[in-house]
Amino acid sequence: MYTQNDLDEAVAAGAITPESATALRAFVDHQRNTPAVDEEHFRLITGFNDIFVSIAAAILLFAMGWIGQSIGQNLGLVIESEGPSPLAPALVAGTAWGLALFFTARRRMALPSILLLLAFVGGTVATVGFALIFGIGQTRFEGEGSEWLAGLVGATAASAGAIAAFLHWKRFRVPITVAAGAASVAGIVVALIAAAIGDIPALETIILSTVLLLGVGVFLYAMRWDSSDRARITRRSDVAFWLHLLAAPMIVHPIFTLLGLNDGDATIGEGLAVVAIYVALGLAALAIDRRALLVSALAYVLYALNELFEQFGAVSLNIALTALVIGSALLLLSAFWHQARSAIVTKLPLALRGYLPQLSPTPA
Template sequence: MYSESDLESAVAAGVISAQQAAALRTHVAGSRSTPAVDEEHFRLLTGFNDIFVGIAAVILLVAVAWIGNAIPPNLGFDGPSPWSGAAVALTAWGLAEFFTRRRRMALPSIILLLAFVGGVIAAAGFSLTLMIGEAALRDNNVLTGSVVAASGAIGAAAAWLHWRRFMVPITVAAGAAALVGLGFGMLQMLLGRTQGLSDIMLGFGLMLGVGVFLFAMWWDASDPRRETRRSDVAFWLHLLAAPLIVHPVFSLLGLTEGSATVLEATVVLLVYVLLGLTALAIDRRALLVSALAYVLYALNSLFRTYGSVELSVALTALVIGSALLLLSAFWHSARRGVVQPLPEGLRSKLPVVERVATA
């Protein structure tokens, strides 16, 4: 199976022409009875060997982390060691030189990127904790926030270096996630023990989520036909932005407090419809998937309220499952109905609804 990135690489290498690549995309789209742009492709597997190498890489990285953890100094009694994260990061970079840069394997590249950035953040966080002292960090939001902020900044720099070397699409999202951690750390450092900190954090998380979403839309707008690696970058950014937007919205609505009234459940369903319209307009399903758990909970509460206690879970699954399958089956038609009434200036920044075989 060939991805859009493979076609892009083949065109750049002169193996096939841009017209031939466009014709191939149109042929595949026609054989599937749906425009290729609506398929929301991203490269995860190139074959079973990806799974095989991915499993082997995870086993090796766990072993390296375990061995590194045995090297002092450690946090607390037998706690984590900074050498554990550093060893994982170095090993992941070394493996990426072969499996990512030379073999271009999809799943191992994702695993190695996450291991590298995670290892750098862990090494930075554990090192700073050792320097400051665990006792000083206890019940000290300012110092804890500073450690989180510094670790996030170092992780973002590591992601940038990885992107410059390997250009794995998920790297941009990993760097953005590190910057989100930097933002949360700085806010905690500035506010300390301010009353209502949790609600402020939720609101700030929503702002960061909207920022990541707009950044993802910038990448999407640069590739409205979904034919290059930029579309893959946007996919992972949307996947990061979705929970950052959805969780604060539903938490501020009170849905995470253990119960949902009829009014709250109705508001949740209306918000989900709004998210669905947004997902159709931008042709990304991440928002719908991220909000799914909240909607299931809200519908379940509604069915319980109206007496269907025994079948509440089954009825909830039936309604949501049927709705999502219908939406998937008629995604393109529904998307056309949402996008066409929009102003031309806004439509031009969205993924195209119809695509023809052009260079």
């Protein structure tokens, strides 16, 4: 099993000619009756060995975290008396980097590389955060007026995560690393804003609005990667995929939360608004040829439709009717994705179309 990126590297190594790679892509597109650009390929597993190695790596990382926690407790390097120790995530991060030197740099295994990247960045964030809390003292974070200190600690830990993601990208070039770095940068901004404004009644609204704006920023950054590979045949497309996967919940969750959908009491008007927004997100997903927006908003539209059917009296069948409507709609959209996308993109201005993925499999 090989990916588009593997074909590019084979061409670069001289194993096959660029013409042969293009002909192979065109043949696969014809066999599937769908342009490869619409398939949204990304590397997750190359074989069952990826799953095997990932399970083994997860067990080893768990063991290293447990050992680090035990050592920290014996040395007294724990938050309070029974809290976490900075040594636990530090050992996890160090082990993840060491494993990546073989399974990512040499074996180039997809799923283990993703797991090890998340363990390294997450372990770095937790190490810095726990170390700062341990050094400052847990009692300093209790009581009124401590929000600014917690925010600064969170921003510092997120900064460490961003640096870790940058170093990992420079060494290993795993596509998800850019999204991990973007998430860390977003965490820095949110933590600093929380530290600056303190505990006020409008804190949740401000944070949600900030996350929404950051989500739009990540989305635009993803589109920058997408527009640099409109045929989706290089690693840049994989980077864009993970950025879109990050941006989608950052955009969708604040919108529906600010609309009041998460308060557990959706009205008919709110339900119809959710459906309308989901349709708009569907049009945007078709235009940019990314399904992450639809998946991220799926839970909200399922809930909204369920409430609508219940409001109209279909109490006993509301769940079944909701599943029927959404499932049928998504399957139809998937079956005619390329045709629906063509109908939308061809009506957009030519200047905007230049930034969107191609409608045909032929590279520009």
